[in-house]
Amino acid sequence: MTAIDTLYATILERRAADPSESYVAALTGKGRAKIAQKVGEEAVETALAAVGGDRAQIAAESADLLFHLCVLWADCDLSPQDIYAVLEQRQGRSGLAEKASRSS
Numbered sequence: 001m002t003a004i005d006t007l008y009a010t011i012l013e014r015r016a017a018d019p020s021e022s023y024v025a026a027l028t029g030k031g032r033a034k035i036a037q038k039v040g041e042e043a044v045e046t047a048l049a050a051v052g053g054d055r056a057q058i059a060a061e062s063a064d065l066l067f068h069l070c071v072l073w074a075d076c077d078l079s080p081q082d083i084y085a086v087l088e089q090r091q092g093r094s095g096l097a098e099k100a101s102r103s104s
């Protein structure tokens with residue numbers, strides 16, 4: 001099990017928790033648009049940290065991003081395995097071939 005699988009399992013458990021005791025439950029209760037907004041904010045913070053070049057900050061922002069992405073997947077009824085399956089389908093294919101297939 002990867003750290004993402006473990007985190008995702010925790011998120012599934014916490015979705016139905018008391019929102020006053022659980023960030024996952026509180027954010028989930030605000031709806032998918034709010035979760036998606038948080039993913040966007042954390043992605044920007046990760047990108048800005050990368051430009052700044054502080055490796056510890058990049059790692060911390062990346063962890064925030066992955067966490068919020070997992071909350072979003074859970075809300076969309078997608079599991080990490082669904083994402084891994086897409087990544088595995090792309091394994092061994094050139095990124096340029098992938099790009100060409102998307103634009104055709």
Ligand SMILES: N=c1c2ncn([C@@H]3O[C@H](COP(=O)(O)OP(=O)(O)OP(=O)(O)O)[C@@H](O)[C@H]3O)c2ncn1[C@@H]1O[C@H](COP(=O)(O)O)[C@@H](O)[C@H]1O
Pocket residue numbers: 007010011014021022023024025027038063064067
């Ligand atoms: N990995 C995380 C994790 N990463 C980040 N965060 C929270 O994500 C929030 C987002 O950070 P921001 O700086 O954007 O803060 P904010 O101002 O509080 O956010 P908003 O008010 O805008 O929503 C912070 O409150 C962090 O604590 C996390 N909260 C929970 N987890 C994991 O989820 C598990 C369940 O958490 P609870 O649901 O709180 O029990 C925990 O045990 C952890 O394993």
